[in-house]
Amino acid sequence: MSRIIAVTNQKGGVGKTTTAINVAAALALAGQRVLLVDVDPQGNATSGVGLKNQAGPLGTVYQALTGDEAQDPDGFLLQSSIDGLMVAPADRNLTGAELELIALPNRERRLADFLAPLRDRFDVIVIDCPPSLGLLTLNALVAADTVLIPLHCEYFALEGLADLVATMRRVRAALNPALDIEGVLLTMYDERTNLGQQVAADVRAFFKEKVYDTVIPRNIRLGEAPSHGLPAVTYDPRSRGAEAYTALAHEILARHVAD
Amino acid sequence: MSRIIAVTNQKGGVGKTTTAINVAAALALAGQRVLLVDVDPQGNATSGVGLKNQAGPLGTVYQALTGDEAQDPDGFLLQSSIDGLMVAPADRNLTGAELELIALPNRERRLADFLAPLRDRFDVIVIDCPPSLGLLTLNALVAADTVLIPLHCEYFALEGLADLVATMRRVRAALNPALDIEGVLLTMYDERTNLGQQVAADVRAFFKEKVYDTVIPRNIRLGEAPSHGLPAVTYDPRSRGAEAYTALAHEILARHVAD
Numbered sequence A, B: 001m002s003r004i005i006a007v008t009n010q011k012g013g014v015g016k017t018t019t020a021i022n023v024a025a026a027l028a029l030a031g032q033r034v035l036l037v038d039v040d041p042q043g044n045a046t047s048g049v050g051l052k053n054q055a056g057p058l059g060t061v062y063q064a065l066t067g068d069e070a071q072d073p074d075g076f077l078l079q080s081s082i083d084g085l086m087v088a089p090a091d092r093n094l095t096g097a098e099l100e101l102i103a104l105p106n107r108e109r110r111l112a113d114f115l116a117p118l119r120d121r122f123d124v125i126v127i128d129c130p131p132s133l134g135l136l137t138l139n140a141l142v143a144a145d146t147v148l149i150p151l152h153c154e155y156f157a158l159e160g161l162a163d164l165v166a167t168m169r170r171v172r173a174a175l176n177p178a179l180d181i182e183g184v185l186l187t188m189y190d191e192r193t194n195l196g197q198q199v200a201a202d203v204r205a206f207f208k209e210k211v212y213d214t215v216i217p218r219n220i221r222l223g224e225a226p227s228h229g230l231p232a233v234t235y236d237p238r239s240r241g242a243e244a245y246t247a248l249a250h251e252i253l254a255r256h257v258a259d
């Protein structure tokens, strides 16, 4: 079922990295062969799985995107601490990549070209995106089959959805006709507040069955896990946050079986 | 005391916009002449003060940055609902501005040139930045006298500080020698968690007296206010969030008197 899923939302701090790490790890724990690709210059997904400042034999995602196209993709992958989970790490050189990519041929497809030969070795490839709609996110939208959209149930997060949906429409028209929504995930959900309930109702009305049944509650263990270099699903598997991401991974798998 | 303060941190969702809006509004309510400049393509600061989809007679920040340099800056300003607070609104065209600015002369100084003639009409100019270290944030760092860094007391937010400080050092060396730190603001602080206390202790050890005494607690009214198009300091002035931002505005003023 080799599938490339871009985890994206240009609104900052909505749980993209936390979702990418924990979905990738939970799918690996469920027996899938998973690759986590970090295209965010902040490198939070890389450090969140304990690989901060590490690179493959040929380098990081930065070299994979800006270097010679004939490189062996294996040279950019690292084994994580979890069986079945490999990682293509980021480094802060990616900050400059947006400017460098502009001058390169094929600038929107460089990530798609890098991942193409890896497709048959992984069941799922998860891409963590930066909080913007620039060339790095564009590369992820061109490479991906589907987009998983984490959404913090607050007003500003709702506002940004229209921009994201419009960008996806433009990518579909010009660069990646098959791009679809994998799902919309409500994160840091606090059912006690009116705001949370209102935004959740608006999102379900707009995206309908694309909204996952699984909702991620606010849970401090999700905030603590990265400082230990571990996904929450291995750092504290019985926490509410870890259990929610494990349920989400199973919901994602069940949706594909139904396909 | 005309001062240009860039509110920036490339980490997403740490409270940049909430801080920019409420500091600008609280300073205006304290009798200062304030301009709030929105250079984030998301336009959250613009909608957070009730000016969504509005533009000045000559346009928005997008036109001010990419258009002809001889334009009258007044043509890009709007009056907010608060006496003493003017706004230079953003629009989503700014998403493309990063690519367009690259080809323009003076590309890092276009915001500085736009704000220069406005300096003597305002006591404080507050710039809300996007969650990245691209050309829009670079323009803000070149235009600013100081940087106000909102920091969410969590692991990933701490990680990004090194990149921000390194970028400021590069800007100081090449483009804006006087750039200094206005202050570091602890936001969404929850003193009940170990993580919050640990990160706060690390930040105070590193930034010392630059860290504001005022700390912003997590407070739902700060999340609700933008959906009413009002800063929290006018939407619900007695809320813990509004009182904290009012205290912060007075701490900022007191620090300048001491200069």
Ligand SMILES: Nc1ncnc2c1ncn2[C@@H]1O[C@H](COP(=O)(O)OP(=O)(O)OP(=O)(O)O)[C@@H](O)[C@H]1O
Binding pocket: A011, A012, A013, A014, A015, A016, A017, A018, A019, A040, A044, A129, A130, A131, A187, A188, A189, A216, A217, A218, A219, A220, A222, A223, A224, A226, A241, B010, B011, B012, B013, B131, B154, B155, B156, B157
């Ligand atoms: N459900 C949750 N409960 C509690 N804390 C969470 C939850 N999800 C994420 N966090 C914390 O909130 C912060 C923001 O999450 P995260 O970094 O995953 O968001 P992001 O969308 O990737 O941010 P950016 O836009 O900067 O890439 C992090 O410190 C993370 O640890």
Ligand SMILES: Nc1ncnc2c1ncn2[C@@H]1O[C@H](COP(=O)(O)OP(=O)(O)OP(=O)(O)O)[C@@H](O)[C@H]1O
Binding pocket: A010, A011, A012, A013, A131, A154, A155, A156, A157, B011, B012, B013, B014, B015, B016, B017, B018, B019, B040, B044, B129, B130, B131, B187, B188, B189, B216, B217, B218, B219, B220, B222, B223, B224, B226, B241
């Ligand atoms: N102290 C607080 N208590 C509760 N909610 C808050 C607080 N500060 C900000 N928020 C809410 O958290 C979310 C993130 O804040 P905000 O949008 O200001 O961050 P930002 O750094 O500007 O994000 P971005 O990186 O996307 O520009 C918003 O929904 C906001 O309403």
Ligand SMILES: [Mg+2]
Binding pocket: A016, A017, A018, A040, A044, A129, A130
């Ligand atoms: Mg992230």
Ligand SMILES: [Mg+2]
Binding pocket: B016, B017, B018, B040, B044, B129, B130
């Ligand atoms: Mg913002």
